[in-house]
Amino acid sequence: MSELRGVGIGLGVAQGPIVRMAEAMPAPENIPSTAGADAERARVRDAVSIVASELNERGEAAGGSAQEVLEAQAMIAEDPTLQDEVDTRIDAGATAEWAVHDAFAGFRATLEAVGGYLGERAADLDDIAQRVLARLRGVEAPGVPNPGHPFVLVARDLAPADTALLDLDQVLALITTDGGPTSHTAILAREKGIVAIVGVADGEMLTTGETVIVDAASGVVTREPTDDEKARATERAAARRSADSAPPTPGALADGTPVALLANLGKPADAADAVVRGAEGVGLFRTEFLFLSSAQAPTIAQQRESYRELLAAFPGKKVVVRMLDAGADKPLAFLNDAHEENPALGLRGLRALRASEDILREQLTALAEADASTEADLWVMAPMVATVEETVYFTTLAREYGLKTAGVMVEIPASALLADRVLAHADFASIGTNDLTQYTMAADRMLGSVAGFQDPWHPAVLRLVREVGDAGARLGKPVGICGEAAADPLLAVVLVGLGATSLSMAPSALADVRHALSERTPSEARSLAAAALAADDASSARTAVAALAAELPLHKKETTS
Template identity: 55%
Template sequence: MGGLRGIGVSPGAVAGPLIRMATRPAAGSAPPPAVEMPAVEVDVHGENAAARAALEAVAAELETRGTRAGGDAAEVLAAQAMIARDPGLADLVTTRVKAGWLAPAALADAFAHYRGILAGAGEYLAARVADLDDIRDRALAVLSGRAVPGVPHPGHPYVLAAVDLAPADTATLDPAEVIAIVTEEGGPTSHTAILAKSLGIPAVVACAGIASLADATVVLVDGGTGVVDVEPGAEALARAQAREDARRAALAAGTGPGRTSDGHGVDLLVNLGGAEDLTVIGAVGPAGVGLLRTEFLFLDRPDEPGLAEQREAYLRVFAAFGGRKVVVRTLDAGADKPLRFVTAPDEPNPALGVRGLRTARRAPGLLDRQLAAIAAAAEGSEAKVWVMAPMVSTPAEAAAFRARARAAGLAVAGVMVEVPAAALRASAVAAACDFLSIGTNDLAQYAFAADRMAGGLADLLDPWQPALLDLVRLAADGAGAAGKPVGVCGEAASDPLLALVLVGLGVTSLSMAPIALPAVRASLARHTLAHCRRLAAAALAAPDGQGARYAVAALAADQERVAAG
């Protein structure tokens, strides 16, 4: 019948009946103050207590869902719970209740106030408006005793279509029921994309028109190419099934270290959000951890964790990896991960302000204590512990971080390349530290001045954008010139096709969600290093991200056919 096109963010091809997710009713504007309303007696204490109890119920539910889902979902939902518990939000509600507003109106207006602040605070925080709306809807539902419209449960497998999905909905999807996801909005690094990939559900985002299709329409979703065929014929279904069977067979057969078909080694590592993720790593056989996020220890608490608590948490991860490498990213606070005890609440543009390593300018002891805890955990482990700092812009920052790490007793210290300035001066930055790790998500948003969670800017945020790949090439060349390893730990590393391009650009390690590793390993095993370099050249020569993806896909398919004889 025809097809729709979006951005494929989680690989796999599957067909099934489409069911649209119900649109939530708009909260609407809050009513005017009580003085302009029919005279009613407002129980200030009762209304305020009810509103605060609703916010706490939402926070607790989000935490429960995160704990149950684990992995990336736990971190995402912990951050949302922190929003629901924000003291400033509760104070706004209290102010409105004291002015004569009932609890639902007070909540709605308080969220509207926060919504306006975020919308005007730069693109990075403006994209969090959707998360704020989800928390608002859940709190209002608690107050009214009604259920929030959520994921349908028809009793059979189906393709879920929606304008967008809230993290709380995506995190608890059952892959046996929701066999694919297609959304009209969202970008390649949106919460929907990250969580769908971690669940192994094929997904396409930024697919215009999908939510207008009628329920029960059969669609064929290809989460690799981003194509959604509407009412596909038998031949198209057979081809898709053959491709999916071959993909799954390659995944099942893949074992051992990452390497190209001619033996060029590529370290395949996993990203972890905390010790709770350790249950998923055994089956994929990673060479180690390329990104251990440490925010899970610091979020949603009034003060920083003590040295003993940090040491214990790090040691649990180190112990699981024996003699393998574990790269610990120091605290990436600020922007969308504010901490009560260090982040300034009135920063005019948090995404361009004090975040990542820059937090040490405001609270140097926070970084030193974390480095001491990491070093203490490393002493009791056989793991090869490396540390890296986020949001580094200059060679001087890289050198200063390495000096602090060495002073704490940590021998290997690198930095993340997430700012274009670091990529442009990569040889000097690499010379000032021990390794580079490229965070493609932030690097893309800063290179294109486009928030990484903004669905309307998905084409700019596409990790296939040639300008972004130019920055990756610069970073890889700079690290190579300095004789230092360089990895990619953004979402780009988990794309089996883009992984070939990254290796062709000179990247020496790839770190990704554990579920993505087998597909990347299998993809590398089908291509020589020379093939990867040709694919990289084709991507760099393309006019845009979509053109790069299509050019590389066609060339890779040709090379695989030739190799197969």
Template identity: 60%
Template sequence: MELTGIGVGRGIAAGPIKRMPEPLAEPADIQRTADAETEIAAAQHSLSEVGQWLRERGVKAGGEAKDVLDAQALMAGDPALAKDIAKRIESGKTAERAVFDAFSSFQKMLESMGGYMGERAADLADVAQRVIASLRGVPAPGVPESDEPFILVAHDLAPADTALLDFTKVYALVTRDGGPTSHTAILARAKSIPAIVGVGAGAEELSDDTLVVVNAGTSTISAGVSQAEVDAALIKRAEWLEASNAPITDGALKDGHKVPLLANLGSPKEAAGAIALGAEGVGLFRTEFLFLDSQTAPTVAEQEAQYTELLAAFPGKKVVVRALDAGADKPLAFLNADKEENPALGLRGLRALRVKENILRDQLTALVNAQNKTEADLWVMAPMVADAEETDYFVGLCRELGLRVPGVMAEVPSLALVAEQVLESADFVSIGTNDLTQYTMAADRMLGTVGSYQDPWHPAVLRLIKELGVAGKATGKPVGVCGEAAADPNLAIVLVGLGVTTLSMTPAALADVRAALLTVTLEEAQARAARALNGRTAAQARKLGSE
């Protein structure tokens, strides 16, 4: 049996399957028999216990995983949730049912918001499962244990489960749900392990101990294979790991055509790790970490200190900083507190910043100050730009304040269609393939039910990227990619063939992409791109562009 999904990376793995256990059964909706005070105390104890466990697990995990687990711990300690649970218990519910109903209510509210908040709904459901398990005195569903390496199969993976996976035992991840930007896919890229997500109902046919070969490069899962086929795949896995550990060089094709490989970073603290993995600079520095946990916008001085720390780590190298990308889907009271019915299409990115221009001016001023204190080559770009008029506004403001290299992100399809107009004033364009795919396919990238649409291999998305590449060549301006698509080694080759000049990705993906680029010439990359454009579906384009 062969199944297909969305491959992450180009690695290969083989071994027996171990499935994640099913979620706990829904608590019965019956009247409690214990008194309310006892049930409320039990719920509060379990909430506290789970919160503490998540914090401890976060300390062990470190890095981005710690941030995710700390956020889950805050959910467990949310006073509004605790109050809702107590109220439900007082009305006659059991502690288990009150927790289930309260968390479900909050979860539905987050799902309705979509975007960033919609993604948090799955994290909330995981916390609820752990609290209910604590109340029952049973272990929460978690990663199966095994003395031998295995392939982990799940509906999807919760942050708390993935944070401390033992990757000497877990050779690959396979999920029924999710897309290229799901938590599982992002984890797989960060840890450089093969994964296939969005397999669909076929994943239910994969049972424990069945031998499989997982090939992320071809997005296939071969089930029921022989031990000889497993052994052959493991030899290929060893070869892939050896290639991934090859000496670090600058990004280039086989014919010497340069393709700088840059890192996506979310904090100055991540700079050292990216440099160690061969990042030639930064293609996307997300500045939201300075704003998301604040009730007021950070001061110029506070921002300047963080930007200076980042730029100081990359003397003489390009560092692309994205202006605050927030709005209704990442609510900030000081930016846009209004509730919107469809936040993904509301006041996001530059749209929100134009309404509160003082916040944008402060950020750009802080960046100018950091630019003038360091030797890095600072580039600054605006998110969610729709056309030439918005480009002119942002570029004009940057030049007024003294920024040397202003540009824009291509995330909205309209910008790709007027790319030459945009590049008349912008010094560069950086393609955010996650949002470009979302808006092209009309599918919320954080919503699992439409995860299959969130595939940057779709010919419609590739054609928009081609338009941007053509415009870049015509104007002599660089066109980069900083979305998750750049971390797909086969797609990276196609992107270069479409006219992309730089690729930026999670640092862990640099080795795979570097190795893949060295296998083709520019002419061969362009031929792959041309074939991919002729696909009728994302799957066809992936197959044609990977040959």
């Protein structure tokens, strides 16, 4: 028996034979075209059109975050700038295959250099290029294999188009050698409830046909497991299925201390699934879906109807709506599309909204009108708040529109370090761990080359979370977590130990986090948090907390009257 380690997604466990995913197709040779430029251009346009249609169809079938990702991929495939780059190479005598390969590679490098939202899209280009090349060559695009039996899939990484439509009756678990806890693969695996371990450094050792146990809770892949180990894994998987099928209960620690478990949602249609899974409300509603697909800002009436649909799904429950989080890294022609050398540090979030205050005021108007006609408890918050002055500006403006609960996102170290002064004016704080980690570690969260720094377990990030938690406790103000960190069951307990009063995540992660919290007392959560803070880096923090958690007794949540 031997073990390989990575970052587990959720608490699941599975076992089965490995099937490795085929490597990408080799690059085409740069040979002159014999068909002529017109014929080569026509071949490319046909191939791109078919690939874009397939991506959109997969998105419609998958729904949720996967649909957003795949629709974005389809848009990239048909990007006019990219098409111009392909045409330039064809006009110089290249074949369609070489033109696509070289143009996509160049475009990928450009997007990586830009970073931010566009940098995130860079990694998707490899998958799009492979699909277009496969169409040009008349072969199947590299993708998830179909061996005819259930299996554990091993891959370098998985394209969003493949992750979105994994057959969960066949794919027992997923192991990747690349990626981290905030990668597309990890996010989509969590959303779909796939047992997964990402970033397994020695994953290339795994061979097709060998049986492994994939334990996401511990982040361990066990090779050549014994019969006893297989039996224990089977029992754990059965117990987890039983727990998942039980009616959901409110989030709480073992002694009954409440910890509200909320959902991160991207559009009103996602609300039904969150309710079924036991979400106690919404901790983050992203309003970008209304804006990013439009050439101009949506009207107040259009916004009001979307907000009303969302609020109506959660009568009597808290719904936290984030104001438009866009700007230089997600350019909008009607907001700010000016080129910036470093868009992650540019005019984004509340900064962009202040520069176009009419858009902010229209959002607040629509939210106030939707709130007046529904029974949810509406909270609003501003993204990317850096200063006390910005806090005062937003909360004053929100109250001007009759919105009674106004808070801020803590995503910048400055606002975390001044949390006591920020919370003196804001009604609550919501910590966005994805961006907070990015800015703390000076590592673009969309850039694969620095993905190793983008880990919310880092003690520097957790110290900032503690600053906000302590300030909230002193001032009696709620402190929520709405980044991907909240969906990590073990890290969720640590975050509560640091002072978080609510956790918001993808709905599919609610059951695992609910279970993890129910096994720990408040003092144990604080002890686990202390162990993480005492570590020197993210990896040792995760290891230290896991080791201490293994030593602590497990509790059953006490019932309260």
